[in-house]
Amino acid sequence: MGGGQASCGHGQESGRVGDATVRAPRAAFDAVLLDAFGTLVELEPPAPRLRAGLWEIARVDVGEAAAGRAFRAEIEHYLAHHLEGRDAGSLDALRADCAEVIRRSLGLADGAHAAVREAMLGAIRFVAYPDAAPALAALRSCGMRLVVASNWDCSLADALASAGLGGAVDAVVHSAKVGAAKPDPRLFAAALEEAGVSPERAVHVGDSVEHDVEGAQAAGVTSVLVRRVPGAGGPADIAGAPPGTAEIRSLAELPALLSASGWRR
Ligand SMILES: [Mg+2]
Numbered sequence: 001m002g003g004g005q006a007s008c009g010h011g012q013e014s015g016r017v018g019d020a021t022v023r024a025p026r027a028a029f030d031a032v033l034l035d036a037f038g039t040l041v042e043l044e045p046p047a048p049r050l051r052a053g054l055w056e057i058a059r060v061d062v063g064e065a066a067a068g069r070a071f072r073a074e075i076e077h078y079l080a081h082h083l084e085g086r087d088a089g090s091l092d093a094l095r096a097d098c099a100e101v102i103r104r105s106l107g108l109a110d111g112a113h114a115a116v117r118e119a120m121l122g123a124i125r126f127v128a129y130p131d132a133a134p135a136l137a138a139l140r141s142c143g144m145r146l147v148v149a150s151n152w153d154c155s156l157a158d159a160l161a162s163a164g165l166g167g168a169v170d171a172v173v174h175s176a177k178v179g180a181a182k183p184d185p186r187l188f189a190a191a192l193e194e195a196g197v198s199p200e201r202a203v204h205v206g207d208s209v210e211h212d213v214e215g216a217q218a219a220g221v222t223s224v225l226v227r228r229v230p231g232a233g234g235p236a237d238i239a240g241a242p243p244g245t246a247e248i249r250s251l252a253e254l255p256a257l258l259s260a261s262g263w264r265r
Contacts, residue, residue, distance in 0.1 A: 027142070027143075027259070030143075030197045032203055032205060033202055033203070033216070034146065034149065034204075035205065035211070035212050035226075036148050037207075038228075040251075041132070041159065041160070042127060046124055047070075049123035050119050050120060051064055053118065057118055060108065070102040071102065073102070073105045074102050077097065083153075087154055095117065095120075100113065126160075127163055129251065131251040132165060136169060136251075138255040140168070145170050145171075145197070148172045149204065151187075154176050156174040157172045171195070182211040183215025184215070185218050188218075191204075203222045203223065204221045205251070223245055226247075
């Protein structure tokens with residue numbers, strides 16, 4: 001970690017080399033904005049857990065294929081409606097709607113709603129990528145302010161906490177609170193406000209070309225595309241980074257990338 005810390009450009013004292021006073025270069029950025037899903041956390045396969053949960057709660061075996069189809073429908077519904085989950089009450093209503101999508105997909109009776117909801121919530125489990133916590137710690141030790149900027153409902157902070165990343169970032173901004181989802185620049189503006197920096201002093205890191213790279217650029221924020229290696233536990237964008245955008249395979253590359261000389265201003 002010592003090497004990472006020294007490479008940040010923050011907190012480096014001026015020193016003397018021979019007769020010359022050498023001033024350490026200032027790091028290019030004061031804040032790192034981070035996408036959540038596909039960047040910091042991933043979803044454990046939910047269908048097997050949904051099937052097992054429904055068996056345990058209601059003694060219904062829907063089969064793995066049907067559970068998979070039902071969860072895909074739920075995810076599609078969630079993505080289209082996640083902005084509705086602004087607070088505890090509206091999130092409760094959104095989850096009820098999602099449970100209904102699953103219940104109908106499975107062809108279960110109206111009376112199965114509560115069991116489906118319980119099984120659904122038990123099936124959704126986000127876990128941190130192994131590189132997330134070490135990278136966040138390294139960036140923070142450099143003095144970087146870390147703000148998660150994500151298309152998510154108001155449960156984002158809880159999801160990060162349950163994935164073990166709760167204390168690893170300084171602030172969390174979700175689209176449901178902002179009322180706009182990436183690539184909308186309003187989401188980035190809200191994250192920059194939380195970070196307390198201007199767009200040119202922040203870098204945004206995410207796994208989607210459309211949402212993260214193009215969205216950040218439209219907001220005047222430099223971006224880095226995380227393109228995890230297929231089969232190594234993460235979704236890889238089909239499209240690579242646009243020309244001029246840095247691309248990394250793992251968050252472990254991030255501290256060194258941000259300290260590279262080309263990034264200094
Ligand atoms: Mg993502």
